[in-house]
Amino acid sequence: MVRAHASSDLQPTPMEQPSSSSAYGFLTVVDSPTHGLFGGYLLVDAAGRPLEFHCTAPVKVSRAQQILYGATLQGHLHGQQIGAALLAEASVEPLVVLTDLDSMLAVRPHTDLPVALVTRADAAAGFELGTAKVTAAGADPAAETVLRERLEPLAAVVDLHEPFDRIRAAIEEAQRH
């Protein structure tokens, strides 16, 4: 006799809300040729486990908008529109918000959280953590020390590029669904 499994079986019973001091945010945008831009924001704990995930409805940009915004378009879309909308929805306040898109650093004026860019280890700027290089938004040297201290525990167990792959996989899944 098989008992039907409910979704609660997959997700353990709610536990105490994790302290915001152990959360990390990963923020990126996936460009789908058919649907448009999807924003994804994943909050993980210090062990890299998911706490929250937020994703946007697709945003389509017209040719006219591309012309009107010119070079400012990506920063405006990623940072001001998508990034800010996603950060506003999170109930957990992370230690750091990481992004793998330069244009997403434009979210910085819309949040009090430290925001940093994760690049490959061979990038010129930033400090190394595992296989990644991290650059603080605004290239503030003081911010770099804080960022390093905050990110080291996470980087010890998770490749800092890896959570972005999860976001992309989840957004792909959402498009299929």
Added chain:
Amino acid sequence: MTGPTAAAAAVRSFRVADLALPGVRVLPAVDPRIAGPSALRLPIEFSEPRVVRLPLLDVRPAVSSFSFAPAVAPAALAPPRATPGRRAPGEPPPPAEPPAPRRTRITPPRDVVKLSERFFFLLQPHLETILETSRLEFPRQPFPFQFDGMAFLLPRHGAVLADEMGLGKSMQAISSLRLLIRSGQAKRVLVVCPKGLVSNWARELADWAPELVVAVIEGEQARRRWQWSLTDVPVKLANYEAVVRDRELVAELGLEFDLVVLDEAQRIKNRSSQTSHAIRDLKRSRSWALTGTPVENSAEDLVSLFEFVAPGHLNDRMSPRALGAAAADHVLRRTKDKVLTDMPPRLNRDERIELSPEQRETYRRAEEEGVLRLSALGNEATIQNVFELVLRLKQICNFDTATGESAKLDCLEAELEEIHASGRKSLVFSQWVQTLGRLKDRLERFGALEYHGGMSTAARDEAIRKFKHDKKHGVLLLSYGAGAVGLNLQFSQYVFLFDRWWNPAIEDQAINRAHRIGAVGAVTVTRYLSVDTIEERIDEVLRSKRDLSDTILSQAEAPASSGLTADEIFSLFKLTPPRRAAA
């Protein structure tokens, strides 16, 4: 409104003269050189243009949110290494430890349809990270394909782990159930295995999940009742017979399990058996079946297995191809040649033995008399009659019933001399316990030990212990029934099949006691076949048949069965099976 759209909104009607474009002379509406009242007047103002509004990107997109409770207890969530303390000025930071290179993703099974549940799996870190941060230690590093096996089991409520024998099915199941228990997703787990493997499973659980308390269901009824009703024990271990015997007790106690793991799950292939009914009656939310032979004889075996794993998912009317397709997401099967490319090889030798003259004479007489009897029975001959003759002839191939001579044993003895001298260990399999006893007498000087169903569990465990640890015991004599499943004897480099079983899958299971993970060198398998006897004929029939298991699991065309049919058994003696009207 700001930006280009605001500018567009400010556009109004204008006159040409207002343009005052540099270098362009604007003519008046009426040329003064043309006189007269009939002169035309042309309008100098344009009609008001249509305003075009371009939507700006100032509306934030809608956001969908999903939250996940931590999957493991908070204590276990802490990073495995302490957060580095404050460094002295100028002191270089310690480098972050590079993550392990192997990465295994847990992907949601097809039957998980809710997006939030699919996200739950897709957003998990790699399995290796989960294990590392959960502080789960293993007695040895699992192979990459074993991580894949765990990633297969973990998200599935119904799963068949059908790896070839020797690839560590129990270890993969134990590690997975350990993670489920650690994460709080399972609190009550029941492992069911054949009686002879209970102590083996207890050992494996102690090795691979040392922190888990395990209750072995055994002993008198009052004791079993107490063991079944223990609530603070996460894992209960029972044999199939105990589950059948305590069927009503389990129902009376209202036991429900978060996970039931069946080892050697082919035990429930007969759907109408008491065992199958008792197992299917267990209330459970997850059902995992472990078996190296999900299809032992016919496609029905797999359908029966699915009555436990995913009831109603398969049925007998499905073609082998359809069965394969429907079962695909629930079944994971890997073979050694695919995943263990660096595993020591298995060398097969078919040793053809000439019976001694006396043995040959006994055999000839028995066969002639037997065939004559069968012929005399005519249409009354049953498959049972033929079967009895086969068994009798096979026994003569082992030992001459008149003189006790055995050409096979002479050969085995000679081979064991050399193997024993080199300090290597050998396994010898036979269909009959009586044969094992006679072998033991002759192979005493090699320290031969017996292992069969006629011995108590304690005696069998003791035999294994001695064979493993005591150098003077170089030979273990096993029956196919008791010794073909679940034992880890990978320190043995020689396997002898003294007589042949009816089904090659059972022989493979026997061989894989030695040829499995941890094997220290090549495993040599010697199959004895008495020349020009029933053994050779059975071997030919089995060889000519295709492997149904592989067919279904690879969704190719299927043969009818991999065992011997009634026609084939009669044809061993060139007899035609009787055709009865009712049949």
